[in-house]
């Protein structure tokens with residue numbers, strides 16, 4: 602039995618109704634979770650299906666954002682900058698890593714014209730880093746890791762997290778981990794420290810534990826570098 606099913610969507614830009622595959626919850630089997638939240642799955646990878654793309658007009662966003670009603674000015678900007686160049690492409694069937702990379706890159710365009718939050722770009726770049734790492738494309742993975750790091754840094758500096766302070770904690774932790782992956786051990790140590798001391802650290806004990814472990818790893822890696 603297939604672990605995929607069809608879910609219906611209506612495009613907020615062109616009104617097209619279509620179905621796109623999703624992974625059945627019962628079929629999701631996470632084997633491993635890396636310290637940058639990259640999960641490795643036994644079967645189908647639900648992360649590949651996170652972005653929905655309208656085959657008719659090219660509008661593409663994460664599932665929850667895709668469902669949001671748009672202002673007419675927001676529709677117009679997608680029509681003028683994306684749909685006018687779009688040739689029908691179908692990302693609604695089963696996805697492999699390469700297809701997941703393509704559809705996430707297409708989503709970048711929709712978010713760029715809508716001047717989305719830096720935290721959203723961080724999330725997209727981080728996923729593109731994971732997918733490239735899965736393919737062994739280490740240079741591309743490194744490039745996207747750097748872009749994710751820059752986006753999360755901007756998010757931390759510019760965006761307010763009053764409604765969801767736990768989100769800020771997650772971003773501070775990720776800035777630490779991505780710095781560590783890029784070999785910036787001193788910065789990593791500083792951001793892990795901030796995670797551990799954060800006023801909401803008690804709300805996410807797993808993240809606090811991760812920060813402690815990755816702090817120790819960064820100290821070790823920094824010593825090896827000398």
Ligand SMILES: [Zn+2]
Pocket residue numbers: 612613614615616617655656657658659660
């Ligand atoms: Zn559409």
